[in-house]
Amino acid sequence: MSSLLRITDLSVEFPGGVRAARGVSLEVAAGETLAVVGESGSGKSVTALSVLGLLPEEATVTGGRIEFAGVDLLRCPRRQLNELRGRAVAMVYQDPLTALNPVLTVGRQIEEGLQRHLGLRRRAATVRAAELLDLVGIPQAARRLRDYPHQFSGGMRQRVVIAMAISCDPRLIIADEPTTALDVTMQAQILDLLRRLRDDLGTSLMVISHDVGVVAGLADRVAIMYAGRVVESGTAVELIGAPKHPYGRGLLASVPRLDAPSRVRFAAIPGTPPDPTALPAGCAFAPRCGHVVDRCRDADPPLLDAAGGRLVACWRHAELALGGAG
Amino acid sequence: MTRPVESAPGLRLFRPTTPGQWAGLSIIALWVLLAVLATVLSADPLAQQTADRLQGPSLAHLFGTDQLGRDVFSRVLQGGRATLPIGVSIVLLATLVGVPLGALAGFVRGWLDEAVMRVADLLFALPALVLALAIAAALGPSVSSAVIAIAAVMWPRYARLARGQVLTLRRREFVLADRATGASPAQVLWQTVLPNAAPVVTLVAVLDLGTATLAGATLSFLGLGVQPPTPEWGAMVSTAVQTPEAWWSSLFPGLALVSFVVAVNLYGQVFDRKGLGR
Amino acid sequence: MTDLLDVRAATVAYRTRAGIVTAVNSVDLTVGRGEILALVGESGCGKSSLGRAVLRLEPLAGGEVRFAGDDLGTLRGTALRQARRRLQMVFQDPQSSLDPRRTVRQIVERPLKVHGIGSPAARREKVAETLDLVGLGSRFLDRYPAALSGGQRQRVGIARALVLDPELLVCDEPVSALDVSIQAQILQLLLDLRERLGLAMLFIAHDLAVVRHLADRVAVMYLGRIVEQGAVEEMFALPRHPYTQALLSAAPVPDVAAERARTRPLATGDLPDPLDPPSGCAFRTRCPHARPLCAALRPELVHGVACHRQDELPPFVSPLTHLGG
Numbered sequence: 053m054s055s056l057l058r059i060t061d062l063s064v065e066f067p068g069g070v071r072a073a074r075g076v077s078l079e080v081a082a083g084e085t086l087a088v089v090g091e092s093g094s095g096k097s098v099t100a101l102s103v104l105g106l107l108p109e110e111a112t113v114t115g116g117r118i119e120f121a122g123v124d125l126l127r128c129p130r131r132q133l134n135e136l137r138g139r140a141v142a143m144v145y146q147d148p149l150t151a152l153n154p155v156l157t158v159g160r161q162i163e164e165g166l167q168r169h170l171g172l173r174r175r176a177a178t179v180r181a182a183e184l185l186d187l188v189g190i191p192q193a194a195r196r197l198r199d200y201p202h203q204f205s206g207g208m209r210q211r212v213v214i215a216m217a218i219s220c221d222p223r224l225i226i227a228d229e230p231t232t233a234l235d236v237t238m239q240a241q242i243l244d245l246l247r248r249l250r251d252d253l254g255t256s257l258m259v260i261s262h263d264v265g266v267v268a269g270l271a272d273r274v275a276i277m278y279a280g281r282v283v284e285s286g287t288a289v290e291l292i293g294a295p296k297h298p299y300g301r302g303l304l305a306s307v308p309r310l311d312a313p314s315r316v317r318f319a320a321i322p323g324t325p326p327d328p329t330a331l332p333a334g335c336a337f338a339p340r341c342g343h344v345v346d347r348c349r350d351a352d353p354p355l356l357d358a359a360g361g362r363l364v365a366c367w368r369h370a371e372l373a374l375g376g377a378g
Numbered sequence: 379m380t381r382p383v384e385s386a387p388g389l390r391l392f393r394p395t396t397p398g399q400w401a402g403l404s405i406i407a408l409w410v411l412l413a414v415l416a417t418v419l420s421a422d423p424l425a426q427q428t429a430d431r432l433q434g435p436s437l438a439h440l441f442g443t444d445q446l447g448r449d450v451f452s453r454v455l456q457g458g459r460a461t462l463p464i465g466v467s468i469v470l471l472a473t474l475v476g477v478p479l480g481a482l483a484g485f486v487r488g489w490l491d492e493a494v495m496r497v498a499d500l501l502f503a504l505p506a507l508v509l510a511l512a513i514a515a516a517l518g519p520s521v522s523s524a525v526i527a528i529a530a531v532m533w534p535r536y537a538r539l540a541r542g543q544v545l546t547l548r549r550r551e552f553v554l555a556d557r558a559t560g561a562s563p564a565q566v567l568w569q570t571v572l573p574n575a576a577p578v579v580t581l582v583a584v585l586d587l588g589t590a591t592l593a594g595a596t597l598s599f600l601g602l603g604v605q606p607p608t609p610e611w612g613a614m615v616s617t618a619v620q621t622p623e624a625w626w627s628s629l630f631p632g633l634a635l636v637s638f639v640v641a642v643n644l645y646g647q648v649f650d651r652k653g654l655g656r
Numbered sequence: 657m658t659d660l661l662d663v664r665a666a667t668v669a670y671r672t673r674a675g676i677v678t679a680v681n682s683v684d685l686t687v688g689r690g691e692i693l694a695l696v697g698e699s700g701c702g703k704s705s706l707g708r709a710v711l712r713l714e715p716l717a718g719g720e721v722r723f724a725g726d727d728l729g730t731l732r733g734t735a736l737r738q739a740r741r742r743l744q745m746v747f748q749d750p751q752s753s754l755d756p757r758r759t760v761r762q763i764v765e766r767p768l769k770v771h772g773i774g775s776p777a778a779r780r781e782k783v784a785e786t787l788d789l790v791g792l793g794s795r796f797l798d799r800y801p802a803a804l805s806g807g808q809r810q811r812v813g814i815a816r817a818l819v820l821d822p823e824l825l826v827c828d829e830p831v832s833a834l835d836v837s838i839q840a841q842i843l844q845l846l847l848d849l850r851e852r853l854g855l856a857m858l859f860i861a862h863d864l865a866v867v868r869h870l871a872d873r874v875a876v877m878y879l880g881r882i883v884e885q886g887a888v889e890e891m892f893a894l895p896r897h898p899y900t901q902a903l904l905s906a907a908p909v910p911d912v913a914a915e916r917a918r919t920r921p922l923a924t925g926d927l928p929d930p931l932d933p934p935s936g937c938a939f940r941t942r943c944p945h946a947r948p949l950c951a952a953l954r955p956e957l958v959h960g961v962a963c964h965r966q967d968e969l970p971p972f973v974s975p976l977t978h979l980g981g
Contacts, residue, residue: 091835205926235698236862237942240906240921262836265908269915289912304910306840308865310892311909315869318847320840324805551753555816558711559767560740573757 055079056256057103057141057224062116064098064107070328072098074280075116077355078258080224085250085257087267087288090277091303093325096260099277100228102126103258104137120224139169142217146229148209152201158185158212159197162219169220184215188245207238211245218249224256231266243269264307268292276300279326279336282355286362296364296373298341335366343368391577394648402644409638413458420452424607432624442626444618446607453609454630460610461635464525464603465591469583471529472590476536477572477579483537484544485567495541498534506531510593514602524603528593532586539582543575581649588639588646595635611635658725660824660856661687661710661743665719668705675931679705681880682719684957687824692850692857694871694888696864696903700930701877703860704748707826710858711745712736723824741771744817748829750809754801760787761797764815771820786815789852790845807838814845824856831866843870864907868892876900879930879938886960894971896961898943899923901972937964945969 057080064073073095080086090096101107103118103125118125120141125133145151153161162184163177172180178197185193188211201209210230217225230246231239247270250257261267267274267288274292275285276299284297295301302321323340332338334349341348347367355363358370366372394400412419431447433439441450483494501509510527517523547553548571556570557563595612597603604610606617611631618628668680680702687693695703708714710721712728721728723743731739747753754763761783768779784794790811801809810830817825827846831839843866849855861867867874868888875885876899884897895901902923909915923942928934934941940950945965955962963969 091837207926235927236864236908237698237902237906237921237923238926239908241924243908244921263908264910265915268908268910268912269918271912292910292912303837306837307910308840308843308863308869309909310865310868310904310907311911311914312869315889318840318844318869320844321837322841324807324838325835551747551749552755554708554713555745555747555753555813556755556766557713558740558745559770559816559820560737561766561770562737565770570755574755 054082056082056084056121057258058117058119059099059103060117060119062099062102062118063114064095064102065112065114067110068329071280071331072111072328073102074331076277076280076282078275078282078285080256080258082223083254083256085259085270085272087259087261087271087274088277089261089264089267089274089303091262091325093279093328094277095280096277097228100143100226100258100260103226104141104143105133106143135169138165138222139220140222141224141226142220142222144210144213144217144225144227144230147233148206148213149201151213152209154201157198157200158204162197162212162216165216165219180219181215184219185212187218187249188212188215189241190215207234207241210234210238210242214242214245214249218253218255221253222255224258225250226258226260228260229262230259232261232263239266246270264292264304276303279331280328281336281365282363283337283365284363285355286358286360290360290362296358296362296369297337297366298343298372299337302340343372391580392648394645396647398644399648402641402646403648405637405641406645409458409462409634409641412455413462416452416455416459420455421449422452424448432621432627434624435626441630442624444614444627445621445624450614450627450630453614454611454634457609457611457614457631458634458638460521460598460604460608461591461595461612462638464521464594464610465587467525468528468532468590468594469587471525472532472586473536473579473583475529476533477540477575479533480537480540480542481544481567481572481575484541485548485563485571491541494537498537501531501534507593507596510597511600511602514597519602519605521604524594524597527602528590528597532590535586536579536582539579540572540575543578544571547571547574577649581646584649585643585646588642591642592635592639659686660689660691660724661685661858662722663706663710663719664722666706666709666716666721667718668702668709668714669717672931677930678717678880679930680709683877683880683882685875685882685885687856687858689823690850690854690856691873692859692871694859694861694867694874695877696861696867696874697877698862698903698927700879700927702880703877704828706877707745707828707858707860710826711740711743713745737771741767741820742823744820744822744825746810746813746817746825746827746830749833750806750813751801751833753813754809756801759798759800760792760804760812763801763812764819767816767820773820782819783815786819787812789818789849790815805838806834807841810834810842811845814842814849818849818853821853822855824858826858826860828860829862830859832862839866846870864892864903865909876903879928879933881938881962882957883939883962884960885957896966896969896972897939897963898945898969899939902942904972937962 059076059078062073062076065071076095076099088096102113113126159178159181162181166172166177166180181197182194185196190196190208190211204212231242234242243266259267259270271288273285274288275282276297278299284291284295284300295304305319306321308318321340326332326336334352338344338348353365353367355365356369358364394403426446426448431443431445433443435442439449439451441454444450479494483491510531513527513530514523517526553566553571556566594603598610598612599616604613606613611634614631615628621627663683663685665682665684666680667678667682669676669678683706695706697703705714709716716729723739726739728739764783764786765779768774768782774782787796792808792811831842834842847870850857859871871888873886874888874891875882878899884891884900895904905922922944925942928938928941936951936954940946949964955964
């Protein structure tokens with residue numbers, strides 16, 4: 053199957069020996085939605101930012117390839133990257149307030165992209181911009197083109213950001229924690245919007261989130277990251293229903309469930325995430341894992357095949373699966 | 379996620395981190411040492427040997443002699459004993475007056491805030507040096523009047539600085555937490571808020587040390603600070619101006635002054651840290 | 657038994673450049689001894705302001721807060737300080753709620769020193785005991801907050817709140833800023849502490865799933881008023897106010913089938929401008945069941961629900977009854 057985006061073995065470091073990404077490999081097929089799930093320090097945001105070359109200055113990509121429709125984004129000329137940005141690959145950020153330019157009207161910001169990437173004339177761009185705002189559910193779209201970002205509420209701003217993202221018919225949208233800054237009722241609306249747009253436009257979507265519930269409705273496939281690596285990946289239905297990696301299990305178990313039949317104890321993962329400058333040799337999750345054996349501490353497991361397209365970075369994944377629900 | 383951060387609070391705050399800061403600290407230390415040991419290292423600065431007046435640097439007089447035949451080397455070394463403490467006293471006085479006033483104004487707000495800020499505004503509006511001169515002249519020429527005059531002109535700066543810091547800090551959650559535990563407003567201000575304002579205030583104060591020293595020297599230069607025949611770098615440059623051909627009598631005290639001020643500015647950078655007391 | 661905390665007609669208002677915002681509008685609530693009451697709502701509903709007003713960190717523009725029978729508003733000086741010992745707060749942001757210039761030891765000891773309790777030796781012991789209670793060992797004593805993880809900092813915040821042996825804790829979104837796997841640790845800690853110490857809690861949160869497993873009773877707030885309150889199990893199984901229904905249906909659940917089957921969200925549009933709230937029922941602009949009456953008359957809390965149409969509305973199928981038996 054041809055993949056639209058293929059990240060192979062990506063490694064990113066920050067000054068001070070911080071290994072934010074250590075050999076990350078991910079794929080998004082055309083028309084597919086991939087969710088990348090992890091907590092802070094997992095490297096998920098760093099991976100997303102690397103795709104469009106949006107890492108902060110002090111970060112260094114120390115290895116790997118990012119191929120988009122055959123082009124290696126890490127090695128292609130600047131101009132080519134700029135052309136792809138906003139056009140073929142668009143991004144939706146976490147904080148709509150900082151993602152929008154406060155001194156330009158919302159209309160101008162959308163029109164700029166249309167003019168630059170699609171070559172539309174001014175008037176045509178304005179018309180299209182109004183259509184886009186309407187598409188994302190902003191009432192009185194034509195009038196609101198003339199408003200500035202601060203005149204919109206948080207949820208509306210995020211809709212504007214989404215409008216900008218889809219404006220040039222991108223083949224891939226990368227959404228980095230798109231609803232984290234929003235209230236839950238607004239979050240539901242935005243997720244609904246993303247789902248609708250994705251279905252109508254057929255775009256591929258890569259959603260980064262720490263909230264498994266948020267991605268459950270959107271994702272076809274899910275990848276879980278921990279300490280800079282992908283530790284498990286598979287279809288959304290299978291992975292979220294029955295994760296196989298001890299961290300994946302622990303993560304899902306620690307989310308309090310609204311739909312649980314009765315009140316239960318909160319199930320925490322003991323310990324704390326590792327220090328990215330002093331990662332243990334061997335499996336990064338070993339210090340917190342309830343199923344650790346010597347082998348885990350000696351060697352860091354790669355992503356191993358666990359049947360049915362599932363990949364699990366755990367030496368013991370087969371035995372643990374047999375052992376039944378843990 | 380988090381890595382163990384070496385935290386700043388405590389004396390570690392004063393430790394130089396760059397070569398420039400080390401250089402600055404060394405020069406300051408050197409001058410302080412020389413000032414302390416001045417009487418041991420040099421001869422009587424007041425001894426006049428009119429026969430030897432305006433002699434250039436020689437083995438007998440390392441820095442030459444001035445127009446009254448006094449040894450410039452001795453006067454420079456001992457001049458530090460006048461010049462250095464003046465700068466320090468000025469900054470100390472200005473902060474001791476300005477910081478509490480500004481902190482109270484920022485914490486209590488209301489009429490106190492208005493009053494302090496209006497007075498500060500007034501003082502900012504007037505040209506600093508002129509005002510200092512006026513005050514010093516009114517108090518009569520002496521070291522203490524110079525110190526008071528310059529401090530009187532400098533305190534609004536610290537008041538405004540402290541007020542700004544307090545205004546930001548009082549909204550922080552840890553200050554709210556302090557109130558929640560039952561601390562009185564006084565306890566919250568002096569024990570929790572102010573220690574967190576200290577790094578920024580210290581930075582400014584240390585950098586001002588150079589400016590204050592220069593200001594004191596300027597007043598002495600103009601005859602309103604240290605009185606002759608006591609050696610003081612600024613005053614020495616002033617008298618040396620009358621005999622421009624004797625370059626040594628103005629150069630050495632001038633160099634002393636400049637080196638000290640530059641050293642203070644170099645070392646002062648140590649307090650300018652991102653994330654100080656974050 | 658009288659309630660430990662009795663809030664009556666509490667009102668908190670802020671003056672902004674654009675006008676007066678009534679963040680909390682005549683709210684009544686009670687918390688009994690050893691009980692956990694959750695205060696739930698989205699941003700701007702006033703739950704944080706109410707929490708702070710209970711501790712007198714914000715002034716009340718109206719109403720009163722009674723603790724163990726005493727009106728906190730009438731207490732001054734020493735009496736107020738004494739009362740403060742029994743009511744403590746845990747803050748949301750572990751990063752900014754600890755004094756960066758104090759060590760863990762100093763932070764936890766501070767409340768004791770402020771109240772002049774015990775000798776230095778006795779205080780040291782109390783600090784060690786309290787840190788132990790929250791699961792932090794003595795090796796943390798001389799560390800600064802910057803050297804701690806989010807979860808560890810939050811434990812220090814809890815220790816600070818506990819060191820005075822309070823009877824009630826106001827927890828203002830204490831886990832919202834933490835990673836999910838750490839949230840569970842802190843939540844279980846709070847529950848264990850309630851068991852061991854008999855603490856009552858006013859737990860302010862926006863995450864309903866957390867509330868489900870933590871609280872005994874819950875009050876839902878919208879634009880400064882309580883719109884529904886009651887026992888957790890009942891309310892979550894059968895929410896009666898349209899806003900509560902919207903919240904419950906909007907809350908994401910980590911279950912693919914449930915999420916994919918999700919129908920349109922129940923609350924449309926945006927939060928109204930708090931400076932100019934809608935007349936009558938504040939939720940009517942987003943409510944699928946609004947009628948003219950809702951604009952004309954503000955509904956009072958009747959049987960724990962503030963909705964004119966509470967008896968007419970069709971029963972709501974909540975995620976709880978739909979799945980998981």
